[in-house]
Amino acid sequence: MELMKSENIVQDRQPQPQEEEEIMQQEEEEEQRFHVLAVDDSVIDRKLLEKLLKASSYQVTCVESGEKALEYLGLLHHSSPASSSSSQHHHQGHKVNLIMTDFSMPGTSGYDLLKRIKGSSWKDVPVVVMSSENVPSRISMCLEGGAEEFMLKPLQLSDLHKIQAHLLKSLPHS
């Protein structure tokens, strides 16, 4: 009886070969889509940006602050031990192809976030800064800080082709 029991347990644990293949296919498909991290404190702008990006077949993760973005990227040093180990493992397993951030946010601003990213292991990920205000000094400051692009809000569907160009640039050279 004991032998039979252990056999059953072993069978239940192993996924069927077909299921494994399906899971792998799904993961591969996800891997092939670009993943954008979108940062904005406005709930409306987050919803809009998410829709714009999804309409262009990008995978999107939206966060509501610079701090949450740093946490997602594993760049916040003072997170609790339990959460940091699991989140580091999880998020560093996920690639990020592009970061889009609003400029004016309370706490960690889009510019602060840009500088932190460019000074970290994520420095090669293109960062696009967005703002509702067309301030030339702000634009040059962001571009000098390493931003790929500065975009005026509200973003349009037609702005997405600029994004695509940056994402294609980020692909590894064959």
Place this chain on the structure above:
Amino acid sequence: MEVGQMQRRLVDYTKSLFMEGFLDAQFLQLQQLQDESNPDFVVEVVSLFFDDSEKLLNDLTMALDQPNVDFKKVDAHVHQLKGSSSSIGAQRVKNACIAFRSFCEEQNIDATLRCLQQVKQEYYLVKNKLETMLRVKQQIVAAGGSIPMIELGF
């Protein structure tokens, strides 16, 4: 009212909102983003705008009611409202916010109070109009009709 009549009414009503400056091209962008996978997108965004704006207007009323007004705080709220109204295409609200911000800079209490009234007025106007428009859309869909695409040529 039969579906054809409702559809014509909707087209005329929507056109008037653009002509009168209540809505601008950004609202068209919202409509373009709506599709079968997210058929309630416009309603959802507009609802978010209503909730967000009402909270901001309350915060503004309180902030301007203080003995010592913190104009930086007031400006921050107006900036947010300007951003969200711009994002959904509520042009007159956005313009009222732009005027509001210039008076915040001057720290002019009387002018900012007047601006607040102006913004509130524009907000309630556009809210009313959007709700009417969405209601007619719902009625058309409930009657089995389709929502006509608005051709505006700009």
